[in-house]
Amino acid sequence: MLEIARFLLPDAPERVAPFSHAVRAGDFLFVTGQMPTLPGGGHRMVEGGIEAQTRQVIGNLRTVLAGCGAAWERTVFARVYLTEFARDYAAMNAIWEASFPPGGLPGRTCVGVTGLAVGALVEIDLVVAM
Template identity: 75%
Template sequence: MEITRFLLGDGPKRVAPFSHAVRAGDFLFVTGQMPTEPTDNTRCVPGGIEAQTHQVIANLKAVLAGCGADWNRTIMARIYLTEFARDYAAMNAIWEKSFPEGGLPARTTVGVTGLALGALVEVDLIVAL
């Protein structure tokens, strides 16, 4: 199986040493994206879980575009929330609207004690190519 690693010069700036995504066969594994502005990896966007969820989705879509992949072919997502009870419903409302009706991927959502940069949310993906 051929493996291709993507380190995107025009993708969201990385907050740690990782590839933005790795292609293995017909699947793309996308590293968890943070709610940082694409050109500033030193802080999260302000505005709470709503703003951060929108930014994470935008960053994921930017990575997918840089890899030639399609958001609507996402088959699995893992979502990490630092304030699970408080933010779960608001994040879900935004998440659901980001996919076409009937097009939601499989998903796991996990409450965690902390994320890089004090983020409230992080999401990684597996996408079919």
Template identity: 80%
Template sequence: MTDLAHFVLGDGPKRVAPFSHAVRAGDFLFVTGQMPTDPGDNTRCVPGGIEAETRQVIANLKSVLAGCGAEWARVVMARIYLTEFARDYAAMNAIWEAEFPPGKLPARTTVGVTGLALGALVEIDLVVAVESGMR
């Protein structure tokens, strides 16, 4: 049976609900969907629309990965949730694509939703390949 490791990071993004930042199962790390929360106040999203929110979500995801000893380059799968799909899809895609080397994009699903916590425009969760000996 695969052992599980639960990560709740004291110096990671402040949680907006009761969850682990990530859970390792075998050679995969499952990262909870991150919000575009203001680093100083987890009760609100960063201002600036979809571009600013997407950049903050990615920064929060990278912070979680660093806290778990995992690497952004090892992202296998992402799920992206957008509340304004038609309006924000292209802008979010441009920012997302720029975060990866050409030809190295992870698998991905993007879903339009009716709402997200804190009134966010975007949320992203990840599955990341990790080394067996990862903490």
């Protein structure tokens, strides 16, 4: 039977809904979409536009991965959600690409949405190989 482990991490960003920060199923870790919220700040978001929010989301994802014993570079797939797709797509992409080593980009889907929790501009979830 496939072993499943659920992670609720005390050092990870405060959850904005009832979910696990991540769930490990076999050799894969499924990381819940992270928001651009500040550590220890409840649901308070980082100030600034898409660049600052994308950096914060990536930082929050890295925090969750570290708490699960996983590495950012082992990301195999991501989903990115943007509330202002046409305006923010290029800027988000530049930060996203720079966060991985050359040739190390995961598969990805990016979609425009009408809204995200806490009024965020961006949310990203991951699938990571353990």
